[in-house]
Each structure stands twice: as structure tokens, then as C-alpha cells.
Amino acid sequence: KNIVILISGRGSNMQAIVDAQVPGGRIAAVIANRADAGGLAWAAERGIATAVLDHKQFAGREAFDAALVALIDGYAPDLVVLAGFMRILTAGFVNHYANRLINIHPSLLPSFTGLHTHERALAEGVKFAGCTVHFVTAELDHGPIIAQAAVPVLDDDTPDALAARVLKEEHRLYPQAVADFVAGRLLIDGNRVKRSG
Ligand code: GRF
Numbered sequence: 001k002n003i004v005i006l007i008s009g010r011g012s013n014m015q016a017i018v019d020a021q022v023p024g025g026r027i028a029a030v031i032a033n034r035a036d037a038g039g040l041a042w043a044a045e046r047g048i049a050t051a052v053l054d055h056k057q058f059a060g061r062e063a064f065d066a067a068l069v070a071l072i073d074g075y076a077p078d079l080v081v082l083a084g085f086m087r088i089l090t091a092g093f094v095n096h097y098a099n100r101l102i103n104i105h106p107s108l109l110p111s112f113t114g115l116h117t118h119e120r121a122l123a124e125g126v127k128f129a130g131c132t133v134h135f136v137t138a139e140l141d142h143g144p145i146i147a148q149a150a151v152p153v154l155d156d157d158t159p160d161a162l163a164a165r166v167l168k169e170e171h172r173l174y175p176q177a178v179a180d181f182v183a184g185r186l187l188i189d190g191n192r193v194k195r196s197g
Contacts, residue, residue: 001078001182002028006085011039013083020175025182028075065093091138101136113141118159131170133177144193149173
């Protein structure tokens, strides 16, 4: 199965997915919306095709997303993986990749959608935080949940300390979810994802 990974930054989740060498999965390309995304060089060094599509070169979201679809589809993806891709995607984009577009979010959804999740979790005083892998739908940080991992919030936590604890789980959870998708183990049933096998 061809996997295209979209990043905007360091791409540590992308690296975890690449390093996992998912059986039956081939990383067809890593695409960033910023030329300075650190993960691009890492991928290129490993012989993975990379591309940059700078959103600032486009008049609006629709135009950017249309160009992004054309670029991605050139790699004939079976799965498109958002890994720290910091752009809100249009409904047209999301619908084009329905049921083959996944994201990781650093909270236990549906709590703390959007940005600054760790700061907000600490401000709310929750005792558990975590991360969620989900299919992407038009509503931001919603869509059928594939997998979650929880971590404790400690009394002396800072946003950075909590983020690091969650990120460690992201690096375990996301490759597993990609492997489950590639192996055909995920069954979407309404808003629920069931795992077979
Ligand atoms: C991760 O915490 C991910 O959950 C969030 O953005 C961060 C990206 O980190 N969406 P990286 O680029 O994968 O290192």
C-alpha cells in the first residue's frame, strides 16, 4: 500500500512511521507545506521522495488544497497520513480522501481539539492526557477514533514535560494504527472504528 505523509515541522511522528517499516506499506512520499520543515531532510536522506507545496503561494485554501490533491494523487496513495501538518483542510480535500486520511492529535479527543492542548489540559486540571489517531472528517479534530493512548498528568507537570510524555506514546500509537490500516484490520462503523484480527 502506498502511504503519503504530510508534515509541517520536525516530523518525529513521520520518522516513527518510517522506522516501523510497516509490513505491506511503502512510504511513497513525504510532503510539507514549508520548505524548512525539518523532517524533509530526514526523509530525503533515506531515499524517500519529498516535495514542498508552500501554502503562501496560493490565493486561498481551495486553491492550495486543489494543488495538494494533485500532488498527492501523483503518488497513487492508499493512505494519506497527517503527521503534524498544521493546515486546516477543506471539505473538498477531506472528502476526496474519505476513509483513507488519518491524523494524530495530542489529546484524548473529543477533549481539547485545536491548538495548545497540553497548556489547556493543565489549566483544566485533568489527571490523564494522551493522544488520539482518527480518520479525518470535515470537522476539525473529529472523525472516527482509531486508537488512543493515555498518560498520567503529574503534579509538577509543565506543558513541555506533558508534551514529551504524550509524544512518546504518539510514536508508538501512530505506526501501529498505520499498520492496522495497511493490513485491513480497521472497520469503520458509523462513528466507531472496530479492529479485527
Ligand atoms: C504532534 O504532537 C502531533 O500530535 C501534533 O503535532 C505534533 C507534531 O510533531 N499534531 P512531529 O512533527 O510529528 O514531531
